[in-house]
Amino acid sequence: MATNTDAGNSKYVTLVSSDNYEFVVLREATLISPAIKSMLLSPMREGQTGRCVFPEIHGLVMEKIVEYFHYWYKNRDKTVVPDMEIPVDLCLELLVAADFLGLDSKLLS
Amino acid sequence: MASRARMKPIRRPAAKNRETSDFEPCWHLLRSAMIDIHTKNAGGLSFEALYRASYKIVLRKKGELLYTEVKSFEEAWFRDHVMPPIAELITNNLINISLIQAPGTSLHERRQMGEKFLRGVRDAWVEHNLNMNMIADVMMYLDRAYTAETKQPSIFAATIGLFRDHILRNTLSASSQEQLTHEFIVFDILNAVVLDLINMERDGDIIDRNLLKKITSMLEDLYETDEEIDDQKLYLRVFEPRYLQASKAFYRRECERLVRDSDAGTWLRHCRRRLIEESDRCGTTISLLTSEKISKVIETELVMAKLGEFLAMEGSGLKGMIDNDRIEDLSILYELIARVDPSMAPLKATLQSRIMELGLEIEKNLKNTDFSVPANGGGADGDDGADAVDKAKAQPLTVAAQQTAAAIKWVDDVLTLKDKFDNLWSNCFQEDLVLQSSITKSFSDFINVFNRSSEYVSLFIDDNLKRGTKSKTEAEVDAVLDKAIILLRYLTDRDMFERYYQKHLARRLLHNKSDIDTEKDMVSRMRSEMGNAFTSKFEGMFKDMELSKDLSENYRDHIRQLGDVDTKKVDLGIHVLTTNNWPPEVMGRSANQEEGSKVQCTYPPAVKRLQDSFYKFYLKDRSGRVLTWVGSAGTADIKCVFPKVPGKETGPLSKERRYELNVSTYGMIILLLFNDLAEGESLSFEEIQATTNIPPQDLQRNLASLSIAPKARVLLKEPFSKSVKPTDKFSFNTQFASKSMKIKAPTITAISKVEGDDERRETERKNDQTRSHVIDAAIVRIMKARKQLGHTALTTEVITQLANRFKPEISLIKKRIEDLLNREYLERVEGETAVYRYLA
Numbered sequence: 001m002a003t004n005t006d007a008g009n010s011k012y013v014t015l016v017s018s019d020n021y022e023f024v025v026l027r028e029a030t031l032i033s034p035a036i037k038s039m040l041l042s043p044m045r046e047g048q049t050g051r052c053v054f055p056e057i058h059g060l061v062m063e064k065i066v067e068y069f070h071y072w073y074k075n076r077d078k079t080v081v082p083d084m085e086i087p088v089d090l091c092l093e094l095l096v097a098a099d100f101l102g103l104d105s106k107l108l109s
Numbered sequence: 110m111a112s113r114a115r116m117k118p119i120r121r122p123a124a125k126n127r128e129t130s131d132f133e134p135c136w137h138l139l140r141s142a143m144i145d146i147h148t149k150n151a152g153g154l155s156f157e158a159l160y161r162a163s164y165k166i167v168l169r170k171k172g173e174l175l176y177t178e179v180k181s182f183e184e185a186w187f188r189d190h191v192m193p194p195i196a197e198l199i200t201n202n203l204i205n206i207s208l209i210q211a212p213g214t215s216l217h218e219r220r221q222m223g224e225k226f227l228r229g230v231r232d233a234w235v236e237h238n239l240n241m242n243m244i245a246d247v248m249m250y251l252d253r254a255y256t257a258e259t260k261q262p263s264i265f266a267a268t269i270g271l272f273r274d275h276i277l278r279n280t281l282s283a284s285s286q287e288q289l290t291h292e293f294i295v296f297d298i299l300n301a302v303v304l305d306l307i308n309m310e311r312d313g314d315i316i317d318r319n320l321l322k323k324i325t326s327m328l329e330d331l332y333e334t335d336e337e338i339d340d341q342k343l344y345l346r347v348f349e350p351r352y353l354q355a356s357k358a359f360y361r362r363e364c365e366r367l368v369r370d371s372d373a374g375t376w377l378r379h380c381r382r383r384l385i386e387e388s389d390r391c392g393t394t395i396s397l398l399t400s401e402k403i404s405k406v407i408e409t410e411l412v413m414a415k416l417g418e419f420l421a422m423e424g425s426g427l428k429g430m431i432d433n434d435r436i437e438d439l440s441i442l443y444e445l446i447a448r449v450d451p452s453m454a455p456l457k458a459t460l461q462s463r464i465m466e467l468g469l470e471i472e473k474n475l476k477n478t479d480f481s482v483p484a485n486g487g488g489a490d491g492d493d494g495a496d497a498v499d500k501a502k503a504q505p506l507t508v509a510a511q512q513t514a515a516a517i518k519w520v521d522d523v524l525t526l527k528d529k530f531d532n533l534w535s536n537c538f539q540e541d542l543v544l545q546s547s548i549t550k551s552f553s554d555f556i557n558v559f560n561r562s563s564e565y566v567s568l569f570i571d572d573n574l575k576r577g578t579k580s581k582t583e584a585e586v587d588a589v590l591d592k593a594i595i596l597l598r599y600l601t602d603r604d605m606f607e608r609y610y611q612k613h614l615a616r617r618l619l620h621n622k623s624d625i626d627t628e629k630d631m632v633s634r635m636r637s638e639m640g641n642a643f644t645s646k647f648e649g650m651f652k653d654m655e656l657s658k659d660l661s662e663n664y665r666d667h668i669r670q671l672g673d674v675d676t677k678k679v680d681l682g683i684h685v686l687t688t689n690n691w692p693p694e695v696m697g698r699s700a701n702q703e704e705g706s707k708v709q710c711t712y713p714p715a716v717k718r719l720q721d722s723f724y725k726f727y728l729k730d731r732s733g734r735v736l737t738w739v740g741s742a743g744t745a746d747i748k749c750v751f752p753k754v755p756g757k758e759t760g761p762l763s764k765e766r767r768y769e770l771n772v773s774t775y776g777m778i779i780l781l782l783f784n785d786l787a788e789g790e791s792l793s794f795e796e797i798q799a800t801t802n803i804p805p806q807d808l809q810r811n812l813a814s815l816s817i818a819p820k821a822r823v824l825l826k827e828p829f830s831k832s833v834k835p836t837d838k839f840s841f842n843t844q845f846a847s848k849s850m851k852i853k854a855p856t857i858t859a860i861s862k863v864e865g866d867d868e869r870r871e872t873e874r875k876n877d878q879t880r881s882h883v884i885d886a887a888i889v890r891i892m893k894a895r896k897q898l899g900h901t902a903l904t905t906e907v908i909t910q911l912a913n914r915f916k917p918e919i920s921l922i923k924k925r926i927e928d929l930l931n932r933e934y935l936e937r938v939e940g941e942t943a944v945y946r947y948l949a
Contacts, residue, residue: 038246039156046156053157100164102253 013040014051015066021059023066029073034102057100061093065101132171135162136178139247143179146243147186156247164250172255176264179248183241183268187275191233195276195295198229203302204293220309223302224317230299231323234272238330241268262335270335273343277331299324300348304355307394311359311386318394325395349399353406356387360410368415372425377441380411384445408449416446416455427459434529439537453543460544461551464530468555471522475515513568516561520569524592527552553599561869563605566596570631571613574623586627594634602915603639604883605876611646612692618654619684619742625654640913649690657684664726681719684743685727685736710802712738713781745777746770749823751845768847770823772854775803775811780823783841791827791840809833814854820847821854877921884917884925889934892947900926900943 013030015023027050031037039046046052054062068084075081086094098104142159145151166175203222245252245265252263261267277296303321310316328344360383367376384407391400420427430438446456530548538544556562573589600606617623629651636644661682712720724736751766772780778801782792798808812833816824823845827838887910892898898906904922911917926945929935938944 035160035249038249039160042156042243042246043151044154044156044159045152048152053155055157056161100161100250102249 010050012050015062016051016053017057017059017062018055019059021062023062025066025069026073029069032069032072032103036101057097058093061090061097064090064094065097068103132166132169132174135166136175138162139175140178140182142247143182143186143244146240147190151243159247160250163248167250167254172251173259175248175251176255176261176267179244179251179264180267183244183271184275187237187271191237191272192275192279195229195233198226199295199298204298216309216314220306220314220316223306224320226298226302227306227317227320227324230276230295231320231327233276234327235323237272238269238327241265244268262337266332266335266337269331272327273331277343296343296347300351303348304352307352307390308355308359310390310394321394329396329398344396345398349396349402352395352399353402356403356406357410360407361414364411364414368418373419373422373427373430374425374435374438376419377438377445380407380445381441383407383411404448408445412445413449420455420459427456428463431460431463431533434533436533436536439533443538443541447539447541451543453541453547457544457547461547464526464548464551465555467526468523468552469558471519471526472555472559474522475519513572516565516568517572519559519561519565520593520596523552523556523596527592527595549599553601556596556599557601562596563600563602564609564869564872566593566600567606567609567613569593569596570610571617574617574627574631590627590631590634593631594638597635597638603643603913604880604915605872607643607646607914608692608872608876608879611650614647614650615692618650620744625651643914646690649687653686653690654684657686660685660727664723667726668722681723683723686739710775710778710804711800713778715781716778743774745772745774747772747777747780749780751843754843766846767850768845769851770821770854771851772815772821773811775801775807776815776854778803779808779811779815783824783839786841789840791825791838793838794833794835797839805835812837812839818854821852880915880917880921881925883911883914884922885929887911888922888925888929889947892935892945895947897938897944897946900945903945 011027012024013027013036015025015030015036017023027040030040036052039052040050041047057065064086071084139159139162142151142154145154163175166172203226242265245263245268248264252265256263262270277299278294280294303324306316306321310318325344325348328348329342331343332338333341333343333346363379363383367379371379384404387403387407388400391397391403422429427442429435430442442456446453530552534540534545534548559565570590570593573586573593597603597606614628617628618625632644632647632651635647664681664683720738727736728734747770749768749770751768753763753765770780779797782797782800786792794808794812797803797812798805801808803811812824812826814821816822816826816833816839817831823842824839825842826833827840830837884907887907888903891903891906891910903926904919907922908917926935930937930945933948935945936948938946
């Protein structure tokens with residue numbers, strides 16, 4: 001993809017929530033989501049800028065997702081891992097977002 | 110859904126809801142994006158928006174609709190934008206060249222046209238593949254939630270397959286401007302062009318490998334159906350079989366050309382080059398999947414097809430390679446055959462027969478040399494190159510010495526041959542175990558076919574040990590001994606060898622011809638190779654020698670203590686030999702073999718006294734032993750005085766001369782007779798024999814050494830001639846003169862020589878006798894353990910037991926069994942044929 005700029009290759013990517021919160025995340029950590037991975041690898045806007053806007057994911061949910069990315073990244077080589085704290089009131093929203101980002105398939109397999 | 114709405118604390122923007130609530134707007138968004146993708150305008154699109162659009166559609170259960178819409182959109186696009194440029198490339202010309210192979214086009218033209226066509230296909234494919242990937246990525250949620258659940262091919266598989274269905278399996282003739290004379294599907298043309306290009310490269314042209322690689326990897330990415338079953342790649346199903354078939358034809362032709370026009374060396378290098386080329390090609394031009402299969406094709410078509418013909422080629426074939434040590438050729442040949450046939454059958458057979466031939470040639474050469482030697486004049490200077498070299502300096506070659514030299518030449522030749530094949534084996538055959546054993550077997554075969562091998566090997570060792578300390582360094586001797594051991598391994602009749610070695614060793618030890626440490630070294634090597642039983646006699650001989658040395662010294666001390674009783678001081682060095690360990694010839698039993706009638710010669714009184722004195726001394730510690738004096742094996746140093754010859758005033762004869770003569774024991778006895786003789790008197794042969802009782806042959810020999818050889822002619826023979834006859838008369842040679850003080854009378858026994866035919870038959874007869882006893886012992890041993898055994902089983906077991914010593918003949922075993930039956934060691938079991946029982 002010739003259009004890839006520095007931003008497209010940077011170690012970090014920016015995830016933007018519906019209420020315009022920006023999360024700067026380690027690129028590698030986000031790649032667990034096939035949807036984000038395809039986004040970042042595509043020649044489209046996200047691939048060029050390293051910035052993914054999610055107009056349907058709220059900041060609160062996004063925060064938890066980003067936390068999960070880091071949690072996964074930190075523990076990816078370990079066999080014994082601590083549980084992650086999930087607030088009950090966010091559960092459903094998180095499920096929907098996880099489905100959207102394709103995180104279920106990874107968890108199932 | 111209702112409960113979710115209630116629990117949801119975060120509200121979605123209302124505008125988004127309205128925008129994505131229906132299929133149409135979403136599809137519209139996606140459709141225009143797809144056009145952008147196809148027209149390379151994807152840069153401005155938002156992946157997230159497109160992804161979300163397809164996600165929405167699927168969530169609203171419209172997945173099926175989306176799936177078919179995408180498919181039909183792509184089909185339409187494909188038909189309108191992808192196929193036409195490809196169709197333009199399909200021309201009558203292309204078809205004629207690639208499929209019908211019409212004549213009249215140059216190679217260059219063909220390549221140009223082929224590559225142009227392939228480039229078109231490649232570009233279309235790369236484009237299509239890229240776009241389909243991108244669209245499939247956007248439609249990821251569709252695949253995940255709809256196609257996977259309904260078990261349909263993924264959106265990617267369904268769209269990428271268009272290339273197969275609408276281009277490869279299409280004639281494309283409808284859209285072509287000109288009317289095609291023949292109709293072929295594009296796939297056939299594609300295959301033909303690719304194969305044609307590859308054949309061009311095989312013939313030395315440069316082609317665009319990357320282009321071909323792209324095309325073949327396209328075929329690897331496409332499957333027979335949209336299900337994309339692993340082993341149904343178009344590459345494997347369609348291209349590869351054709352490729353292999355074409356290669357087969359190509360290499361068959363090439364092999365036929367080579368066998369007609371070239372030699373085996375060229376062929377070998379060609380095979381190797383082709384194998385490397387083809388395996389490279391699998392990496393650079395086509396798929397690695399084919400690597401093994403194409404190697405097989407070359408192996409069968411190029412290597413094996415005419416293998417026999419190439420190996421049999423005059424000059425350059427296997428025979429030539431071996432004879433001329435063509436290391437490289439043989440290495441390649443080995444590698445090639447190893448690929449195809451791990452048992453090495455074709456190589457093995459030729460190798461073995463070649464070794465056999467070369468081995469028999471050595472024997473033939475030897476025979477020729479043997480015949481030519483006496484013609485050269487027995488005893489005269491042997492200027493017959495190889496034979497003469499070894500012995501020439503010492504003395505004019507006698508027939509016997511020349512035969513000895515022949516034996517050494519044989520061993521040398523065999524060792525050279527062995528070195529040659531060892532060299533080939535380690536340098537060319539990667540130390541292959543199968544080949545090693547077949548080489549070993551062939552050597553063993555031809556060595557054992559030659560019936561004098563045992564004797565010759567022993568003679569070879571004898572010669573090297575005798576001269577070892579003088580002309581060779583220790584390391585050299587070591588190497589030679591190692592080789593001798595190798596030869597020993599090949600011998601099957603080891604008992605024969607043992608007999609000869611014993612004889613030769615005895616001579617070396619008694620005459621002090623060799624270095625005792627080297628001798629022991631040699632024997633210990635034999636022990637580790639052949640086992641204790643084989644060397645026990647040799648070790649016994651060493652022990653006798655050592656004991657004898659001590660004994661002689663003790664005796665000398667003993668005499669000194671007694672004081673000078675004996676005025677005529679005679680110094681005694683004695684070898685006490687244990688009968689069993691030493692060969693019968695040395696033990697004085699050879700003259701009359703039957704019933705050991707040991708001829709005791711009459712010793713002169715001075716010697717007799719000495720003998721008695723020693724015997725007494727000997728029996729002090731060891732009572733009940735019997736000593737037999739073996740006159741034929743000993744030597745004596747005699748001081749003799751030749752008085753001044755009257756009438757001679759000048760020259761050596763004018764003075765009194767004192768010499769120290771080294772003669773055999775018999776020689777001493779003879780010479781002592783002349784002490785008592787008045788000047789001018791003589792003794793006849795018969796008289797000497799009557800007085801001394803020395804066996805006639807020995808007497809003849811000793812007299813010859815004292816009266817014929819000019820160097821030590823202390824006796825005069827009447828009449829003077831070259832040989833001693835019973836009627837001759839002998840007298841003291843008063844005229845004798847010599848430049849040196851110490852004179853050694855030439856001893857006949859000291860030279861180890863090849864046996865004459867009579868001696869040889871004798872040795873064999875004795876050996877057979879020994880074998881009979883050994884077989885008897887083996888049979889009894891076996892039967893004692895088994896009590897009852899069938900004939901065949903018994904025979905096999907005897908052969909296994911004796912394999913280490915020799916290969917017994919079946920008839921001999923049978924005879925021994927019969928003999929044992931007669932002697933009632935065994936009996937036949939009643940009622941059963943050929944079963945024996947042991948009688949305790």
